[in-house]
Amino acid sequence: MIERASVLVAGGGIVGTGLAWSLAERGIADVVVADLDLAGVYASSELNAGGARATWWQTVNIASCKATLDFFRAHADAFGFRPRGYLWLYDDAALFATALEKRALQNRFGLDVEALAPGDLAARWPLLDRAQDEIVGATFSPRDGLVNPNAVRSFYRERAEAAGVRFLNRQYVGGVVTELVAGAAGVARRVSGVELVEVSRGDVADEDGVVRQILTRHHVPARRVVGERRITCDVLVNALGAWSPLLSAKIGLRDPTEPVRRQIALVDVRASDLPPGVELGELGMIVDASGLYFHPEGGHVLAGYSTPGEPPGFGFEYDGDAFFEGEIWPRLAHRASSFERCRHLRGWAGLYAVTPDRSGIAGRVGGFANLFEAHSFTGRGVMQSYGIARNMAALIATGRFDDVDLAPLARERFDDPSRWVPEALHI
Numbered sequence: 001m002i003e004r005a006s007v008l009v010a011g012g013g014i015v016g017t018g019l020a021w022s023l024a025e026r027g028i029a030d031v032v033v034a035d036l037d038l039a040g041v042y043a044s045s046e047l048n049a050g051g052a053r054a055t056w057w058q059t060v061n062i063a064s065c066k067a068t069l070d071f072f073r074a075h076a077d078a079f080g081f082r083p084r085g086y087l088w089l090y091d092d093a094a095l096f097a098t099a100l101e102k103r104a105l106q107n108r109f110g111l112d113v114e115a116l117a118p119g120d121l122a123a124r125w126p127l128l129d130r131a132q133d134e135i136v137g138a139t140f141s142p143r144d145g146l147v148n149p150n151a152v153r154s155f156y157r158e159r160a161e162a163a164g165v166r167f168l169n170r171q172y173v174g175g176v177v178t179e180l181v182a183g184a185a186g187v188a189r190r191v192s193g194v195e196l197v198e199v200s201r202g203d204v205a206d207e208d209g210v211v212r213q214i215l216t217r218h219h220v221p222a223r224r225v226v227g228e229r230r231i232t233c234d235v236l237v238n239a240l241g242a243w244s245p246l247l248s249a250k251i252g253l254r255d256p257t258e259p260v261r262r263q264i265a266l267v268d269v270r271a272s273d274l275p276p277g278v279e280l281g282e283l284g285m286i287v288d289a290s291g292l293y294f295h296p297e298g299g300h301v302l303a304g305y306s307t308p309g310e311p312p313g314f315g316f317e318y319d320g321d322a323f324f325e326g327e328i329w330p331r332l333a334h335r336a337s338s339f340e341r342c343r344h345l346r347g348w349a350g351l352y353a354v355t356p357d358r359s360g361i362a363g364r365v366g367g368f369a370n371l372f373e374a375h376s377f378t379g380r381g382v383m384q385s386y387g388i389a390r391n392m393a394a395l396i397a398t399g400r401f402d403d404v405d406l407a408p409l410a411r412e413r414f415d416d417p418s419r420w421v422p423e424a425l426h427i
């Protein structure tokens with residue numbers, strides 16, 4: 001029975017798992033990760049699109065994603081990393097002008113982003129044969145690409161376990177125990193431990209729905225409680241993704257993060273409908289001016305669209321044909337005649353953890369001697385995971401970030417709008 005952790009990481013998604021590994025690599029013993037469901041049936045880390053890019057508009061996001069992509073590149077086979085690029089189409093001249101300005105910053109990081117005129121598209125992307133007159137320009141970032149997020153998380157987990165990290169499954173973080181401590185800077189609050197509720201459940205695919213029930217209602221039904229215990233810890237890290245605000249609220253903090261449902265459809269496209277010479281599998285990510293994004297996935301096309309006005313909430317219902325026919329198909333067919341006859345196969349929904357400026361929250365939690373956080377990475381948590389994990393581990397171990405300065409991602413920025421880190425290239 002584990003009763004003590006040096007660092008307790010709440011949340012075993014890609015961020016918490018990567019962080020735990022990074023801590024152990026720094027020689028920190030007794031790192032423990034606690035999660036309700038390490039299979040991650042409702043974790044964003046298992047429900048995302050697998051896009052990986054460093055082309056953002058904010059230095060902290062570019063730098064942390066670039067560090068992650070360099071890592072993906074170094075393990076390309078293990079992670080299924082395919083650097084096939086991101087093509088980003090613009091139909092708004094002002095937005096495209098800003099994209100060109102930001103390209104200078106991106107290329108200072110060695111991203112080799114190209115600016116394309118509308119006339120460049122037909123020859124290089126013959127698939128996109130429709131409505132080209134509305135496109136004012138495009139960028140192509142050849143070093144970005146696609147990755148298998150499950151392979152990345154498994155890699156972090158295997159390495160973490162090999163380095164001594166212990167992963168506790170079926171443990172719901174139900175409470176945080178704090179105390180007051182006097183220090184040089186006055187009295188501060190300190191986390192002394194967490195209260196875990198051990199949950200019984202069915203098989204890994206959550207056939208009995210208990211994981212979903214708990215993760216949407218935030219309460220463990222009494223008949224599912226197997227046991228309760230407290231683990232003391234020297235340091236607590238909140239890495240609960242879209243659920244992080246619930247932990248923060250337990251200690252009187254209000255996070256600006258909202259969970260928002262995002263849907264993805266898997267689409268079948270006949271090879272005979274494609275223009276001569278076009279192989280779906282050779283494409284990277286294409287982000288249409290309409291906000292639709294798509295890329296090849298296992299012989300099909302994975303297409304996502306963030307429906308405007310989607311209300312915040314812990315929703316996992318996939319709208320099925322209504323989503324495909326209302327949002328996906330019209331946008332695909334508007335841009336490419338090859339998609340005119342495409343077919344909806346299936347799809348799913350997961351959560352974005354959305355902040356007001358669309359950048360994540362990472363750092364030490366002010367007012368607490370030993371509380372840290374890394375969460376709310378909107379649609380960027382996979383591609384940012386390594387950069388965040390390494391530098392958060394450095395902060396916890398040494399008090400300083402390492403190669404990427406994550407200070408702009410501190411929660412305190414939301415007190416002052418001039419310190420926000422607005423990220424426009426979110427999809």
Ligand SMILES: Cc1cc2nc3c(=O)[nH]c(=O)nc-3n(C[C@H](O)[C@H](O)[C@H](O)COP(=O)(O)OP(=O)(O)OC[C@H]3O[C@@H](n4cnc5c(N)ncnc54)[C@H](O)[C@@H]3O)c2cc1C
Nearest residue numbers: 013014015036044045048049051173241350380381382383
């Ligand atoms: C549709 C969609 C598409 C996306 N596309 C991309 C993309 O292309 N590229 C990209 O980089 N990112 C993408 N993202 C975002 C990315 O998936 C997330 O940013 C990332 O997975 C967040 O990881 P995390 O570890 O912070 O959170 P999660 O993976 O959500 O992990 C949080 C964990 O906390 C656990 N948990 C919650 N509450 C409790 C509790 N009280 N006690 C114990 N455990 C608890 C959950 O079981 C879960 O395992 C996408 C997301 C979605 C939904």
